[in-house]
Amino acid sequence: MLKFLNMLLGSQKERASRTEEDAVKRKYEYFKSLLIKNNRSLELLTELEHLLYENKPFTLDQVLTLSEDLISLVYDLAEDLNALSHGKYPGLFDATERIGITVLKDLVRRKKLKKSELVLPLRSLSASMADEVGGKAANLGEVANRAGLPTPQGFAVSAYACQHFLRSTGLSERIERRMRGIEVKDTERLVELCEEIQAMILAAEVPEETRRGMAREMDALVALFGPSVRVSVRSSATCEDSEATFAGQHATVLNVRAENVPKAWKEVVASTFSPRAVYYRRSKGYSDHDVIMAVLCVTMVDARASGVLYTHDPSQLDSDDILVSAAWGLGVSVVDGSGQTDFARLMRKDMRLVIREVAVKERRLVLQSAASGADGIIEQDVPQAQRAEPCLDQARLLRLAAYGLKLEQHYGQPLDIEWAQDQQERLFILQARPLGVEQAQLADGCSLAGGDSEPLHGREVLLRGGAMAAAGSAAGPAYILTSDHNLSAVPQGAILVARQTSPTYVPVMDRIRAIVTDVGSVTGHMASVAREFGLPTLVGVESATLKIEPGAEITVDATNRIVYRGIVPELIHDKACVNLMKGSPVYKAAQEALKHMAPLGLIDPKAENFTPEGCRSLHDVIRFAHEMSMREMFRIGDEMEDAEGAVRLRAGLPLNILVVDLGGGLTPTAPKKVVELEHIKSAPFQALLHGMTDPGVQWLGGVGVSLGGFASIMAESILADPNADGSMGGPSYAVTSDHYLNFNTRLGYHFAVVDSYCGPEINDNYIVFSFKGGAADIARRSRRASLIAQILKRLGFKMEVKGDMVRGEIKKYSQSDLKQKLDMVGRLLGAVRLLDMLLSDDGQIGWYVDEFFKGNYTFERGAGEGPAPEGGQEGGGQLSGGQVSGGQSGEGRQEAGTWEP
Numbered sequence: 001m002l003k004f005l006n007m008l009l010g011s012q013k014e015r016a017s018r019t020e021e022d023a024v025k026r027k028y029e030y031f032k033s034l035l036i037k038n039n040r041s042l043e044l045l046t047e048l049e050h051l052l053y054e055n056k057p058f059t060l061d062q063v064l065t066l067s068e069d070l071i072s073l074v075y076d077l078a079e080d081l082n083a084l085s086h087g088k089y090p091g092l093f094d095a096t097e098r099i100g101i102t103v104l105k106d107l108v109r110r111k112k113l114k115k116s117e118l119v120l121p122l123r124s125l126s127a128s129m130a131d132e133v134g135g136k137a138a139n140l141g142e143v144a145n146r147a148g149l150p151t152p153q154g155f156a157v158s159a160y161a162c163q164h165f166l167r168s169t170g171l172s173e174r175i176e177r178r179m180r181g182i183e184v185k186d187t188e189r190l191v192e193l194c195e196e197i198q199a200m201i202l203a204a205e206v207p208e209e210t211r212r213g214m215a216r217e218m219d220a221l222v223a224l225f226g227p228s229v230r231v232s233v234r235s236s237a238t239c240e241d242s243e244a245t246f247a248g249q250h251a252t253v254l255n256v257r258a259e260n261v262p263k264a265w266k267e268v269v270a271s272t273f274s275p276r277a278v279y280y281r282r283s284k285g286y287s288d289h290d291v292i293m294a295v296l297c298v299t300m301v302d303a304r305a306s307g308v309l310y311t312h313d314p315s316q317l318d319s320d321d322i323l324v325s326a327a328w329g330l331g332v333s334v335v336d337g338s339g340q341t342d343f344a345r346l347m348r349k350d351m352r353l354v355i356r357e358v359a360v361k362e363r364r365l366v367l368q369s370a371a372s373g374a375d376g377i378i379e380q381d382v383p384q385a386q387r388a389e390p391c392l393d394q395a396r397l398l399r400l401a402a403y404g405l406k407l408e409q410h411y412g413q414p415l416d417i418e419w420a421q422d423q424q425e426r427l428f429i430l431q432a433r434p435l436g437v438e439q440a441q442l443a444d445g446c447s448l449a450g451g452d453s454e455p456l457h458g459r460e461v462l463l464r465g466g467a468m469a470a471a472g473s474a475a476g477p478a479y480i481l482t483s484d485h486n487l488s489a490v491p492q493g494a495i496l497v498a499r500q501t502s503p504t505y506v507p508v509m510d511r512i513r514a515i516v517t518d519v520g521s522v523t524g525h526m527a528s529v530a531r532e533f534g535l536p537t538l539v540g541v542e543s544a545t546l547k548i549e550p551g552a553e554i555t556v557d558a559t560n561r562i563v564y565r566g567i568v569p570e571l572i573h574d575k576a577c578v579n580l581m582k583g584s585p586v587y588k589a590a591q592e593a594l595k596h597m598a599p600l601g602l603i604d605p606k607a608e609n610f611t612p613e614g615c616r617s618l619h620d621v622i623r624f625a626h627e628m629s630m631r632e633m634f635r636i637g638d639e640m641e642d643a644e645g646a647v648r649l650r651a652g653l654p655l656n657i658l659v660v661d662l663g664g665g666l667t668p669t670a671p672k673k674v675v676e677l678e679h680i681k682s683a684p685f686q687a688l689l690h691g692m693t694d695p696g697v698q699w700l701g702g703v704g705v706s707l708g709g710f711a712s713i714m715a716e717s718i719l720a721d722p723n724a725d726g727s728m729g730g731p732s733y734a735v736t737s738d739h740y741l742n743f744n745t746r747l748g749y750h751f752a753v754v755d756s757y758c759g760p761e762i763n764d765n766y767i768v769f770s771f772k773g774g775a776a777d778i779a780r781r782s783r784r785a786s787l788i789a790q791i792l793k794r795l796g797f798k799m800e801v802k803g804d805m806v807r808g809e810i811k812k813y814s815q816s817d818l819k820q821k822l823d824m825v826g827r828l829l830g831a832v833r834l835l836d837m838l839l840s841d842d843g844q845i846g847w848y849v850d851e852f853f854k855g856n857y858t859f860e861r862g863a864g865e866g867p868a869p870e871g872g873q874e875g876g877g878q879l880s881g882g883q884v885s886g887g888q889s890g891e892g893r894q895e896a897g898t899w900e901p
Contacts, residue, residue: 027084031633034080034625037073041622042772044070045598046803052590053778053803057283057510061180063590064107070597071100074618077625085632089624091612096621099596103618106593118161119213121220122154122298127411132158134236134294139432147410149403150428153224154231154298155217159238161210162269162293169204175273179288184279187488187507194275201270206262214265214297218258221299229299230255230367230375233264235271236296239286239585249277249503249529250293254330254377255300255367269293279507280529290585301420301428302367305391306331307341308523311404312414314435314531315471315522321354322346322401325523326391328382329364331418331430335525338500339363342391343467343521346401353397358390392421400427407432416528453560456568462548463541463563469501469520469527472536473571474513475555478548481505495556497548501526501539509533514556516544516563538563630733648674649734651689654699655745656731665736684741684758684767685734687819691826696857699830745829750774750804752829758818765818769797769825771806776837778804783839788832790849795821831857 048066051058078092116132125133125141132138137156144151166172175197184190221229235250251271253264271277272293281291307326313319324344325334333339340359347354364382368374392400400419408415411432418431455461479494481487490496490508498505501520506529515530520539530537536558548554548563555568564571597618602610605627615621647670649657659666659675670679677693680686691697732745739759745752750773757764771788774781781804788806789799797808810821831852839845851859 030080030084034629037077038626041073046805050803060287060586074621081625095612095615103593103596116158116160118210120156136236137296143429152298157295159292159294184282191275194273197273198270214261231297234296235268236294238292249280256375268295276506301422303330303420304423306420307334309404309417311408320348325521328361329366332365341521360388460565462565466538466541467522468558469522469539470530470537471559473557474536475567476513478552478554480550497544658731659734662737664738682736684756685736687822688826691823697830766811769808780839784835787845
């Protein structure tokens with residue numbers, strides 16, 4: 001080990017004293033520790049980038065934990081570098097602390113509610129007060145007080161009142177402890193935990209000042225409408241009716257007497273922790289601290305008819321039609337999908353009725369009579385004469401559409417509006433929120449125009465008709481849902497078939513591929529959420545639960561309103577996952593924190609800002625520590641010619657390569673300053689360079705020394721490192737012996753490591769390849785990583801890919817076979833160096849892989865006709881240009897004009 005260390009440090013002297021030996025050992029240990037932490041830091045950076053770009057839900061706690069771990073590791077990097085350099089870089093501690101504090105401030109900043117009135121009358125509300133009273137209450141105040149349209153009267157109990165209630169009763173801490181670490185995909189555990197939390201809330205006492213405020217406002221309503229007045233107690237949580245609709249996720253308690261308002265208020269507050277609400281907000285990137293329950297209390301409309309109006313068709317972006325759904329009585333059955341509804345489509349420009357479908361509506365929901373003394377609602381039969389009658393006549397349908405257009409103009413965006421008509425046939429607006437039509441886009445950006453295309457030839461149609469609630473197609477086994485109680489049994493990849501639409505299906509939306517229901521409306525709550533989740537949904541098919549057999553393979557074409565028997569491959573398309581979290585508070589906080597962690601600003605080691613004070617991100621600190629540790633360990637100055645114990649390689653490549661010979665890596669006659677290719681004696685380095693210098697690659701446009709853990713550490717020391725000096729990046733390091741190579745190379749904005757032992761004993765032989773970085777965005781860099789992984793996998797490597805980081809390993813090949821692999825790795829390094837800028841689509845990757853194995857390293861169309869390199873593939877296979885050799889064949893390779901092992 002001491003011989004290796006002395007050579008590594010450039011010492012040509014005799015063995016030093018014991019004190020000096022101990023000092024060298026310590027220096028090596030610091031260097032080894034730094035490389036380990038460098039690698040782990042980059043892995044953490046990749047994991048953080050993954051959270052933002054892999055389209056899967058994450059929590060703020062996950063981001064905070066990873067960020068704290070990263071900051072701690074980077075601080076340790078600064079310590080190791082200063083130990084290695086005898087304290088040359090104390091400013092690195094200050095840089096890490098400065099950046100770390102900024103990162104943590106972004107992540108620990110919680111939603112702050114300014115102290116406000118506990119209870120506020122509706123007449124004082126407007127859209128600007130959403131932070132105080134939630135979107136639903138604020139928007140209803142806007143409709144009444146600014147837009148001037150008829151609404152019920154009432155009041156709001158503020159979000160501050162909820163926060164005060166939870167804190168003063170000690171519920172906040174108890175809930176936070178229980179919610180910490182909950183896995184929302186564990187449906188059974190989620191339901192159990194939520195029931196426990198809701199019971200705690202319902203058992204707590206409402207603070208006296210909040211109770212008095214509710215009583216004051218209810219007294220005012222009694223004075224206006226008499227002692228029989230009833231109110232609807234509705235959720236109006238902060239963040240509701242914003243970028244995320246939270247449609248149907250929280251509770252509404254209908255027809256509540258004055259004395260029962262506090263109890264109903266607690267029920268709505270408790271619904272913040274219903275299983276579907278928790279699952280929804282976690283999936284959409286909202287923490288428990290972001291969603292604080294304000295409550296809207298408004299007088300009940302004794303509804304003759306109710307429903308929903310969309311001022312735009314969310315499933316047809318090229319349509320400007322207005323959609324109206326209606327049912328007799330209260331509108332609960334319209335939004336939850338439990339009943340048949342009338343449907344109308346009106347053309348905006350002339351209010352012409354394009355479609356009018358009148359359903360047979362046999363049941364309706366109505367208020368419990370005040371005379372009965374009971375709260376709540378009841379279901380009753382619709383009188384026979386009314387069942388097939390439209391809920392709205394032409395005049396009131398047109399008036400309602402005009403209300404919708406007025407509100408859309410007022411808000412400047414498409415809206416989802418709930419409405420009711422009382423027994424005197426007066427229309428009221430109950431709710432207005434953004435419709436979010438931008439979510440109804442396919443991955444390719446095409447509009448989702450529904451249609452009635454003819455069924456595909458030769459395919460058996462099971463069902464046809466219904467309404468497209470969310471466009472797209474999907475296939476899988478049918479799961480017939482008979483009750484909400486067996487949601488936890490819904491398997492991964494199933495098509496959910498249910499009698500009605502329901503927002504309670506939200507907790508399983510991540511594991512199903514499509515939804516089909518017998519009844520339901522495109523304007524219901526579940527349809528809104530299905531569009532947010534990008535889940536093909538077909539509603540109102542009438543007999544789906546009867547005609548589809550449990551477990552049967554089916555294909556749902558929601559766009560064209562057809563269900564086929566079996567899998568229809570031509571309808572199954574890969575599409576980009578919907579990033580449910582984009583724009584949410586958690587996503588924004590993580591995005592902001594990542595701005596101080598991931599960007600790499602220290603590009604050129606010769607630049608004036610390449611200092612600890614110039615570090616603007618944690619990645620800058622990692623980059624600085626890595627560069628300076630290499631200089632300290634290899635004793636390399638600003639100019640490569642200053643290196644002690646390292647020689648420069650002139651290989652005809654636009655790379656600045658420094659070679660450290662551990663013994664037998666260079667010929668005995670090799671010069672002391674600059675060596676040529678013919679001076680390279682190391683078997684693995686020869687093979688790698690042979691591939692790197694292949695004419696088809698266009699770069700421009702047990703050794704005798706105990707290495708211990710150094711080889712594997714160096715192989716994992718990967719840094720996304722941009723163009724520093726020279727045409728392709730500055731210095732690359734090759735630590736060599738006769739059978740060993742550790743090659744760290746900077747190629748533009750990425751960094752690659754090849755670590756290999758290639759000797760006569762097959763059991764000792766291996767290659768470890770690592771790669772990270774690039775100049776393009778994370779999606780393109782990740783595609784290049786996938787491309788590299790596919791090429792190496794075809795060569796027999798076992799691969800691990802995470803974001804733009806690739807790690808491959810291959811073991812126990814003969815020396816001749818391993819040289820072939822190294823040759824191909826050398827070609828790969830040159831061939832893929834700029835591909836992150838070109839790979840704009842996942843579908844391109846396969847073509848590039850094929851062209852690489854044809855020898856078309858420039859990836860020109862029509863190229864690849866000349867001599868092609870031979871490659872290996874695990875288990876054998878045929879590649880253009882040569883026969884694949886197996887893992888332990890021991891056979892060599894013959895190519896015209898090249899070396900032969």
